[in-house]
Amino acid sequence: MTVDFAALKSLRSASADRHILDLFAEDSDRASRFSAMADGLLFDYSKTNIDEATRTALFDLLDVAGVPEKREAMFSGEKINDTEGRAVLHTALRNLDGGPVMVDGKDVIPGVRHTLARMDDFADRVRRGTITSYSGVPFENVVNIGIGGSDLGPVMAYEALKPYADGPHCHFVSNVDGAHVHDVLSGLNPQTTLVIVASKTFTTIETMTNAQTARDWLVKAVGEEGISKHFAALSTAKDKTAAFGIDPDLVFGFEDWVGGRYSVWGPIGLSLMLAIGPQRFAEFLRGGQAMDTHFRTAEWQDNLPVLLALVGVWHNQVCGYATRAVLPYEQRLLRLPAYLQQLEMESNGKRVAMDGRALPFDSGPVVWGEPGTNGQHAFYQLIHQGTRVIPCEFMVGRFGHEPGLAHQHELLVSNCLAQSEALLRGRSLAEATEIMRKKGFEGAELKRQAQHRVFPGNRPSTTLAYEKLTPFVLGQIVALYEHRVFVEGVILGINSYDQWGVELGKELALALQPVLAGEADGAGKDGSTLQLVDYLKMNG
């Protein structure tokens, strides 16, 4: 059933002028009543303008949209991706000790565990040096070639878990820009490099082009006969990996019920597993699995994915804030915003509902961000004093991994907390005037200078706090966001699991390549595209 935001919009209008600080003044227990905890992860959404009545109205959406039924439909393998006729079962990849999950009458779990065991064995042997390069030496470097979900998940997680990485060094090539593959390969010794071609479909032009470049690079060093030792593939398309010449023993397959942006939990996570080892990779899976259990069993008011989703819907569809910033105060989460951009925007950037009718409200928000404190010295100016409201999602850990630098960690945490406090509290004109008066300003110049130093405040933010960024905690965070996307998608009534919006550009690029090469004319192209072709073509 289509949800209706009318009740929420009236609540919004009635409270539009209210300051979030008033909510704290009215309720001394607000912080804990508007927070929830899941296996050590604390989500605090008290610094938003959501009150009891709003929260109740938001909870009502869940039943109207059928979240409980659809959640069970997803976990039990129903084909909820109905524009592609597929189940959505990334949760099966981290189902380490649950029961069977049936797709088309077949339990998929034995296959998942078999592939995981093969990955474990392969990673273990590469790490111990018993699987070697063609010349018989251990692999020191791994290059993952993939794009989108076949890149962002592993690279994000590899960066996040660097303190746990004691295996070969991992490198990631994604862009079809030759600069990327060139710059990565030119720093490496082909004799000790394992190349992983990560592509669900094994047809993505960027990945296949980069894979061919890497192949040529390896052939020069190890010869055609050495190639099979230096390549592995992660894909659903075994016929295509075979056609590329990859040894079937080094192909790790998965099924079409794992979407690209949800695939880091399985074979696509192989580079991460090689880096941190199978045991820590299992901890990552356990974190995801713990979040699955929490999502399926926790009451709405305690349910982190549900709460994140409802805060998101409140800010985006009800308040009309078009973007949200993800601001991890954790340098190693530097790729998390990019990862979440794909996860959230490819999933919920849809213009029509399941039934094909135009959405009567906005689709998912624009997601962006950077780690703190770097962002503070770049775009936070706009967040604090710009005319648009940007809900901020802070993330911060209690401990870093550098015990000798605890003082730096304290500074990091205080910056994170200071930012959400500043957004909430702001600085009034009276306070700004007083500050400037003390600096010696007076009269009209005092007024003018003070205005520039006003912070409106009353700007919403949430904070996700965790003990330490371990593999388990990263698993929890990633699964938390996956389920948040699911709940938002169900409320909006869209299919979060297809991505037709990326197709048109791909088709046009294929058609433009011969035009750029001078092998086809640009009949039917618009004037701007033709002018740019004319300027950019290399052979003319």
Ligand SMILES: O=P(O)(O)OC[C@H]1O[C@](O)(CO)[C@@H](O)[C@@H]1O
């Ligand atoms: O793993 P593949 O099949 O190469 O696809 C890569 C990416 O391309 C997309 O299909 C979008 O173009 C993503 O959904 C996916 O993660």
